[in-house]
Amino acid sequence: MPNLSALYRLRPGLLAHFGALLSLSLLLLLSLAARAQTYNAVVAKDGTGGFTTVQAAINAAPTGRTTVYTIFIKNGKYREKVTVPANKPFLQFIGESVANTILSWNDANTPSFPGNSSSFIINASDISALNITFENTYGDAPQGLAMYITGDRVAFKNCRFLGGQDTMQLNSQAGNRSYFKECYIDGVVDFIFGAGRGVFEHCIVYPRTRRDGGSGGYITAANTQPGQPYGFVFRHCIIPENRGTTTYTLGRPWQNDLGSTPTDRSHTKVVWLNTTMGNSIKPVGWQVWDAGTVTSVIQYAEYNSRDFSGNLVNISQRVPWSIQLTDADTALYTRAAVLGSWNPCTVVPNFCGHQAPDLAVSNFWAVKGTATAPSNLTWNLSWPIAGVQYQLLRSATRRGPYTPLYTTTSTVATNINFGTTDPVPAAGTSYFYYVRASKAGLATHVTDTLQISSTPTITTTGTLQAFRQGGGQPSAAQSFLVAGENLTAGLLITPPAGFEVSANGGTTWAGSGAPLTLTPSSTGGVASTTISVRLNATAVGAYAGNITLSSAGAVSQLVALAGTSQAAPLPQSVPLLWWPMTRNSQDSAAVRSARLVASAPTLRKFQLSNGSVTASIPPYSARYGQAFAPTADGGWTVAVGGPGGNLSRTYYEQFTVRGTAGSTVRLDSVLLAAYVTGSTSNTKLAVVWSRSGFAADSADVTGGRGPGGPLLSTANGGFTTPIFTTNSNSSPYRLALAGAAGVTLQAGQTLSFRVYFSCGSTTTTTRFATLKNVVVKGEAGVVSSSRAARAQVLQVYPNPAAEQLTVAHPAATGGAEIALYSLLGQRVAVVACAAGSHLTRFSVASLPRGQYLLRYSGPTGQFTTRVSKQ
Structure with missing residues (x-):
């Protein structure tokens, strides 16, 4: 059977006609087979199946299977974040069609989107998927995965993986295996990466044009671990040319850099066999990570790379430490050699056989123009097919009617990039677009609808806790984000009576009588701006209302506020307990309030650093404070028993605060310095507290401040909204336990709080969570509602x-x-x-x-x- 690149070159003329008949026959056979097959579960957005979400079907699937459990997913875009847990092997996902069965999410590795950024997470082994699109729509950067795999023996056929930076991660420390047959994978930076072992056969690997203006990218970023015989092997794949403004290397070695030690340095292995590639690949072929890369442990190799004319690629400028394989060498890279005892061809009949490609448009993208330059609308075909007609249709309303704006037909299979321009819509109006791709004998694909708007729009991010003011002094400030586009006038921010707002961090404040105004740019945009808010009322009482954000022609946005102003000063807040964590875990007797008992924290599933040469970081030090991880040498992956990049309720350090006999204590905040050494990959921090030792109650902290200023409600330190930590050992956080009121412990009560960490780094050692200068603030010996005021308290x-x-x-x-x-x-x-x-x-x-x-x-x-x- 010819490879895909040969098939595409032979498609014109009689073969094209024969291919169309063959494709139609295969579609009919597949359709009949689908009707005849009985599935264990059916997912349908319209309610015609047993489940309306993929995650619900997974949750209902049995655990511990040893035979395949099939989940059929009908056409539709399923906007959900999906996880296959480790205890549910042998699940098989079958889409109704790869172009229209889409599992989509838009997380990214940012403080606003904490947690594992992947749209689809596979932690189980023996998982397979056919005819499904997996996508992360966040954009070119930062990291936003479409697929994250930690299990072994995971197979895909006729699937699409759409993303930007880090589209797909094969994450394993033990050479876990994945197989991809006739799949389409695109991205811009390190978009196939990880430590696992992967075979890609007859796949389309598309290094697409960057949307963020970057001029370069990298296809692979393997971090194959020392001792592993294989990393990524690409067999008979195609690397299509992009639009010519972004060039790529075939790979760079993740975790072989200045920050790596000899014991944790990756021994990256990537091989491309019989690849068809265009001018989007740089002549040097490969590159180092940085000046600290050790090339002697890297195996970057090619065999028989050809251009789209069938000629051998000019390799004269390839980096000298890369390898050109011989005919005899290729025997080392067969499917069986790389995957060993696992044969993915047995997943379903003909799993490793050829399937005629589908019409599937990817990366339909609209970039708004200006008054003097038109908008740009671009797209590409996933699997190269000649003779496809593309129609771009437009409407002034989302529901139509739509009329053709542009029509073109591809003449050769290698031309997969298409686009056109259109003037921007008039002020206050919008245009809606979609692309229809069609060819006789193949199912037509209609894309999602995109909007280019000239309608003024205001957006806000974040919510605010209750404010508390006392003693005639303003309350502490909180913040949210505001942005605008297509604005024709200033963006007015009007607080209700008693409240004030600021756009410069509190240097100047505006009240209800004189709204704050943000001036849009010449294109009508207001960049994302932090708005500080405080309660500064002149009279005692309760205050409530909404901040109104308005601009001419835009739908006004409201941010709810509530607070209380009292005549008495707010309660005093002083350090009550301090755990320096530089020599041991005991709190400081010099700082401890006389009304509190001594306390030392306990670790749950975390271990102190063993301080070895491998670990390189001591368990306690003045520089780092306390250093700990799931393993004593600093490993975090699921393979070594850690939580990886996801917070887990069972991995934490617990602190306790208890008053002496008869003492009432008010606690308002926890201060700490924390980060994970050597990594910012899904490094998350959360703090949760309880009055019952977590037996009967549990509450998240309510936010506060970090090294970058006020924390937004989307990443405020709660377990489901954790903080994304920086990579600095001077990263301080101040977190309110329960808003401005705090938590009052009556005599005999104990407050426990847990600090949770996660780290998505696949490095086997030297990644440690650190804690230093943990302080609990509040007031000891306060007057409680259960007893009379004590005169000796000033x-x-x-x-x-x-x-x-x-x-x-x-x-x-x-x-x-x-x-x-x-x-x-x-x-x-x-x-x-x-x-x-x-x-x-x-x-x-x-x-x-x-x-x-x-x-x-x-x-x-x-x-x-x-x-x-x-």
Whole structure:
């Protein structure tokens, strides 16, 4: 049987006619076979199956199977993030058609999209899929996977994998095997990567034109582990030419770089056999990762690479450390040699045989033009087929009617890139487009509909917690994001009464009487902007309403607000417990409040670094703090028993806070410095707390601040909205336990909080979660609602103070006063307390900086506390 590239070159004339008849016959046979087959489960968006989502069908599938369990998926775009758990092997997914059965999601490896970014995650072995499109629509960057595989013996036929950076990861430390037959894979950066063993036969590997303006890319980024005989092997594949503005190398060696040690350096292996490739591949062929790459452990090889005219590729400029294989060498790279005891051809009859390609349009993309330049609309065909007619249709409304705007027919199979232009729609209107691809004997493919809009639009991201203001001082600020496009006038941001907003981090504030205005660019855009919000009311009481974001012609957006302003100052917040984590895990006795008991955290499924040469990082140090991971040498993958890039409820470090006998404690926040050494790949952090030791209750932290400023609600430290950590050992986070109110522990109660970590790095060692300077803040010995106020408790705000002190004290009677003394006993200030008042304020602006003793004197006694002047 000829390979695909030969088939496409022979398609004109009589063979084209014969191929059309053959394709039609195969379609009819496949259709009859599909009708005759009985499936274990059927998924259909329209409700005609047993399930409406793929994940629901997976959840209902049995565990521990030893024979195939089939899930048929009817045509439709299933917008869901899907995971096949490790305990559900032998699931087989069969799509009704590869062009129209689409599993789609749009996560990316960013703080706004925490967790494993893959649209489809396979953690089980013996999984197979046929006739399905897997896509991640986030864009060219950052990392956004369409497929993530950790299982062994995973096979695909006639499937599409659509993405940008890191489209597909074969992730394994033990050479787990994957097989791809006649699949289409595209992307822009490292879009086939990982440590697994993969065979790609007769596949289309399309290094597409970058949309982000980048001029270069890389097809593979294997990190084959030392001792593994194979990495990625491509047999009889085609690398089509893109539009000519982005050039690629065949691969670069992930984790063979300046940051790698000899023990964890990848020994990358990638081989291309009988490949047809165009000018999109750079003459050098391959490249190093950086100046620290060791090329002697890399095996980058080719055999019989040809261009689209059938001529051997000019390899004279290939990097000198790459390999050109001989005829005899190819025997080492057969399907059986690479995959060993596993034969994917037995997945279903004819799984390894040829299937006529389908019409499937990929990367239909619309880029809006300007008043002087038209919009660009482009697309490409997935499997090269000659004689296909393409029609671009347009409408002024989404539901039509649509009329043809542009029609063209491909003459040769190698031409897969098409496009045209169209003027931008008039102000306040939109155009809607789709592409129809058709050819006699093949099923027509109609793409999704795209919109180019000139309608003013405002978008917001993030929600806000309740605000709390006290003592006449503004509340702490929170933030959300706002953006605009096609705006013809300023974007007005109007807060309700009592609230203020700022677009410059709090340097200037705007209230309800004078809205904040963001000026759009010359093209009508407002870039994503952080808006700070605070409650700064002039009277006590409850406040609520909406921030209104408006602009001429745009649908207004609302951001809900609520808060409380009180006359009394907000409760004091001071460090109550501090775990330095630099020598051991015990808290600091010097900082610990006298009303709290000593405490040391415990690890669950995490192990302290063993401090070996391999681990390279000690279990405790001044630089890193405490260092730990699922394994003592720093491994995180599922293969070594870790959670990988997904947070797990069973991997955490638990801290406890408990008052001494009879003490009531209010806790408001947890401060910590945390990161994962050597990686930012799905490195996530979450904090969850409980009053019952997680036996009867559990609550997420409610956000706070990180090294980049306020945390958005989409990545605020909750378990399902974790923080994406930076790669810096000075990354501080301050997280509120329960908004502005905090958590009050009555006498005898304990608060436990757990810190969760994940890391998606496939490196086997040296990746450690680190914790340093973990602090719990709040107020010890507070007055609780269950008992009368204790007269011996004085509360001073702020402390330290620069201008004015406010003292909360027992109700004053005649003659009560507050005096301030130097540490030498000299009386330096005195103020009388108003009868019946619980609050007394006086100025300290004229006093020198330093420590003072403050004494309240009244008929009920004298009480003293220490204050600081700054």
